[in-house]
Amino acid sequence: MKTQRTTDVGTGDGAILECRGIERRFGGIVAVTGVDLVIQPKEIFGLVGPNGSGKTTLTNAITGFYPPNVGTVRLAGNEITGTAPHKVAKLGVARTFQNLALFNGMSVLDNILLGRHIHMKQGVLRTALYWWIAQREELENRKIVEEVIEFLQLESIRHEMVDGLPIGLKKRVELARALVAEPKMLILDEPMAGMNQEEKGYMSRFILDARAERGVSVLLIEHHMDVIIGICDRMLALNYGEMIASGVPKEVVRDPRVIEAYVGGSHG
Numbered sequence: 001m002k003t004q005r006t007t008d009v010g011t012g013d014g015a016i017l018e019c020r021g022i023e024r025r026f027g028g029i030v031a032v033t034g035v036d037l038v039i040q041p042k043e044i045f046g047l048v049g050p051n052g053s054g055k056t057t058l059t060n061a062i063t064g065f066y067p068p069n070v071g072t073v074r075l076a077g078n079e080i081t082g083t084a085p086h087k088v089a090k091l092g093v094a095r096t097f098q099n100l101a102l103f104n105g106m107s108v109l110d111n112i113l114l115g116r117h118i119h120m121k122q123g124v125l126r127t128a129l130y131w132w133i134a135q136r137e138e139l140e141n142r143k144i145v146e147e148v149i150e151f152l153q154l155e156s157i158r159h160e161m162v163d164g165l166p167i168g169l170k171k172r173v174e175l176a177r178a179l180v181a182e183p184k185m186l187i188l189d190e191p192m193a194g195m196n197q198e199e200k201g202y203m204s205r206f207i208l209d210a211r212a213e214r215g216v217s218v219l220l221i222e223h224h225m226d227v228i229i230g231i232c233d234r235m236l237a238l239n240y241g242e243m244i245a246s247g248v249p250k251e252v253v254r255d256p257r258v259i260e261a262y263v264g265g266s267h268g
């Protein structure tokens with residue numbers, strides 16, 4: 001087995017997302033430090049690491065939930081470091097969460113419609129005065145939602161409550177909600193957690209199709225290495241908040257530090 005180190009981050013030229021030197025601390029804990037991450041348009045980029053290695057913290061630094069203490073985040077060349085989460089969303093970054101963030105007691109359709117709220121402009125007064133604008137917005141919203149429902153094959157369950165759906169479908173509804181926001185950059189936090197092989201296959205296909213048909217770039221946090229190797233163009237591995245390897249998946253997974261982090265059972 002080859003055992004060379006893999007540390008190819010890539011240049012920021014033309015990148016959709018470029019993070020440099022990201023550090024985030026919580027009190028005395030350094031959750032991530034010195035992390036560089038560069039994603040090119042329409043790339044599917046894997047982010048791996050044992051539990052507690054800083055994957056969610058890094059995505060929270062990008063999306064503004066927990067801004068970095070040090071470092072810069074650029075979206076399509078524009079610095080967005082420390083920008084509030086709702087503004088980052090408006091700029092074109094959508095995400096799904098590790099622990100599902102669907103609204104129980106609401107239908108599949110209503111959960112998906114919520115993903116359009118960042119594009120809805122009308123307030124009550126504006127709606128009353130300019131009903132035709134509101135109507136046009138509503139039609140546009142519906143069109144995009146219907147497209148995504150068809151794309152993710154959710155037609156037959158659109159009126160079901162999300163509460164009782166199996167995990168695979170819940171994750172798909174979350175993906176739909178993220179896609180109706182029409183993001184440039186999609187951050188998926190363990191979209192295949194708890195899925196069987198068949199469900200993982202479907203989800204992998206939907207992610208590849210979202211890139212091909214909707215032009216999104218994807219940051220994919222995932223523990224399943226077969227999925228990372230199968231669909232990611234490049235990847236980054238973290239351990240204890242630090243970058244341990246970056247580059248093409250087939251090479252990164254052979255990196256001795258990655259093997260040590262996973263097989264050596266340092267934690268997680």
Ligand SMILES: Nc1ncnc2c1ncn2[C@@H]1O[C@H](COP(=O)(O)OP(=O)(O)OP(=O)(O)O)[C@@H](O)[C@H]1O
Pocket residue numbers: 026029030031049050051052053054055056057058098
């Ligand atoms: N809000 C917070 N307050 C205090 N510590 C935090 C907070 N968020 C994360 N941490 C700490 O930062 C470190 C990295 O956690 P993080 O959740 O980013 O890791 P992860 O790789 O996403 O883990 P997992 O795979 O379990 O989701 C951990 O030590 C964690 O306890």
